[in-house]
Amino acid sequence: MAYTALYREWRPQSFSEVVGQHHISRTLLNALKHDQVSHAYLFSGPRGTGKTTVAKLLAKAVNCLAAPGDRPCNACPACNSITAGVSVDVQEMDAASNRGIDEIRDLRDRVRYLPVEYRKKVYIIDEVHMLTEPAFNALLKTLEEPPKHVLFILATTEPHKLPATIVSRCQRFDFHRLDIKLITDRLQQVVQARGANVTPAALWTMAKASEGAMRDALSLLDQCLAMGAGVVDVGEVQGMLGQAGEDAFEDICRALVDRDLGRLVRRLEAITAAGQDWRQLTLGLSQYLRDILLVKLCGAEAPVDAHDPARLDVLGHFAQALPESQLYQALETLAGVEEAIRRTGRGRLLLELALIKLAAPVFPGEGVPVPPPEVAQDREVPKAPIPTGGTPPRETPPSVRPARDDLQCKWEAVMDRLKKSRQMSVHATLQPVRVAWGEDENLQLVYAREYDFHKSRMEQDAACHRVLEAALREVFGRPVTFKISGEEGMQAPAGSCDPKADPVVKLALELFDGEIIKGT
Numbered sequence: 001m002a003y004t005a006l007y008r009e010w011r012p013q014s015f016s017e018v019v020g021q022h023h024i025s026r027t028l029l030n031a032l033k034h035d036q037v038s039h040a041y042l043f044s045g046p047r048g049t050g051k052t053t054v055a056k057l058l059a060k061a062v063n064c065l066a067a068p069g070d071r072p073c074n075a076c077p078a079c080n081s082i083t084a085g086v087s088v089d090v091q092e093m094d095a096a097s098n099r100g101i102d103e104i105r106d107l108r109d110r111v112r113y114l115p116v117e118y119r120k121k122v123y124i125i126d127e128v129h130m131l132t133e134p135a136f137n138a139l140l141k142t143l144e145e146p147p148k149h150v151l152f153i154l155a156t157t158e159p160h161k162l163p164a165t166i167v168s169r170c171q172r173f174d175f176h177r178l179d180i181k182l183i184t185d186r187l188q189q190v191v192q193a194r195g196a197n198v199t200p201a202a203l204w205t206m207a208k209a210s211e212g213a214m215r216d217a218l219s220l221l222d223q224c225l226a227m228g229a230g231v232v233d234v235g236e237v238q239g240m241l242g243q244a245g246e247d248a249f250e251d252i253c254r255a256l257v258d259r260d261l262g263r264l265v266r267r268l269e270a271i272t273a274a275g276q277d278w279r280q281l282t283l284g285l286s287q288y289l290r291d292i293l294l295v296k297l298c299g300a301e302a303p304v305d306a307h308d309p310a311r312l313d314v315l316g317h318f319a320q321a322l323p324e325s326q327l328y329q330a331l332e333t334l335a336g337v338e339e340a341i342r343r344t345g346r347g348r349l350l351l352e353l354a355l356i357k358l359a360a361p362v363f364p365g366e367g368v369p370v371p372p373p374e375v376a377q378d379r380e381v382p383k384a385p386i387p388t389g390g391t392p393p394r395e396t397p398p399s400v401r402p403a404r405d406d407l408q409c410k411w412e413a414v415m416d417r418l419k420k421s422r423q424m425s426v427h428a429t430l431q432p433v434r435v436a437w438g439e440d441e442n443l444q445l446v447y448a449r450e451y452d453f454h455k456s457r458m459e460q461d462a463a464c465h466r467v468l469e470a471a472l473r474e475v476f477g478r479p480v481t482f483k484i485s486g487e488e489g490m491q492a493p494a495g496s497c498d499p500k501a502d503p504v505v506k507l508a509l510e511l512f513d514g515e516i517i518k519g520t
């Protein structure tokens with residue numbers, strides 16, 4: 001017996017089996033029950049969401065010989081011949097390959113004749129937006145004066161390309177992308193019926209990759225099951241999809257948090273060795289960062305995929321460690337990279353440069369406060385190794401201390417502590433402050449001119465000082481002295497503005513054997 005693809009084998013045979021499109025099933029069942037089926041329907045929605053399936057169900061239901069409430073019965077001759085695709089009264093047409101006026105004229109001529117076997121002639125026109133303009137005009141004439149015995153079902157993934165005159169003649173249904181959970185459940189059903197062994201994480205990965213299209217998800221499962229007996233786990237699915245696993249995203253995020261270029265480059269090297277698809281990797285990483293951002297903004301209520309509670313923990317950890325601004329910046333950058341990869345196909349270089357830039361430490365001269373001397377020492381510019389195809393990086397750059405964010409995080413912790421210990425007036429006085437390290441290892445509390453009132457209160461109130469000193473000691477684990485200043489008293493950041501210090505510029509210079517020239 002010939003092999004039947006899973007998506008055909010598991011194609012719903014009744015409206016109640018249709019997954020995730022209840023708004024459509026319910027309306028159609030109601031119309032069938034009350035004999036109010038329209039003469040033309042427009043099914044729009046993404047591919048693989050059930051448009052053709054529902055069209056065939058409707059074709060069966062209007063011709064089924066059972067009582068109105070039970071259609072389609074899947075037992076009568078009408079149902080059987082339509083399911084088998086051999087009824088002359090149900091015609092499927094692909095407008096992508098039959099887009100001309102002749103095909104539609106031919107259809108218009110045939111429409112006049114009564115059905116041969118059953119009650120209604122049903123014309124299912126798939127990808128109807130592909131028709132030419134004359135073909136649309138010919139179709140419109142038929143839709144304007146439809147014979148009683150005809151039912152048109154037009155399906156399209158791009159409804160905006162249809163003339164309004166056509167749309168207005170049809171009853172329109174919008175098919176939705178399916179929820180990842182619904183798809184996973186359906187895949188689970190299939191796996192159980194097959195007696196196959198596929199891990200939940202593997203099913204979830206397939207469901208996710210299908211982007212809401214059940215047909216794609218079932219095709220993926222088909223491919224996986226074809227790989228042979230034994231357990232199918234998430235690694236195999238990712239291998240099949242050319243996807244990097246979430247452990248890769250985790251590793252990259254860790255490198256972003258620690259600003260650890262060595263870890264980053266090593267991971268990218270491993271990804272290259274595994275032959276993964278760079279665009280998929282970029283998309284996957286964007287998705288992962290988006291999930292982190294959502295967890296940061298919405299906490300436990302974040303609408304992220306949480307098939308595994310441990311995943312939520314990891315996301316939560318990154319949500320705490322990565323500042324919102326860095327997440328936005330990363331997402332914007334990756335969107336640009338994805339677009340550029342599509343255009344140029346130079347995935348590795350583009351993604352590598354972008355990630356190095358995102359993970360690179362913040363340097364003096366970029367308008368960022370200067371750290372005390374001992375911190376500056378271990379913040380030397382790392383020599384970014386340039387991996388070449390297949391060979392490991394020549395050397396691993398040292399891990400780099402996150403200068404600005406470290407201080408910023410600690411300052412936020414200080415403010416938090418003040419709030420928790422109900423030192424509200426000290427907290428309020430310090431609210432407008434910008435913090436920076438002074439060259440003499442003092443913590444500078446900088447007030448903008450409009451906060452002179454806060455500044456003078458902070459300068460004069462000894463009790464305020466004591467409270468702040470205690471909070472600083474607790475957070476930094478050592479006594480920290482501080483100085484209060486206005487903006488004009490801010491020490492200028494030391495260090496060079498040498499563009500060669502930027503690791504991306506450095507990398508680009510080395511890659512292209514170039515030199516820096518000044519722009520005009």
Ligand SMILES: [Zn+2]
Pocket residue numbers: 063064065066072073074075076077078079080
């Ligand atoms: Zn029937």
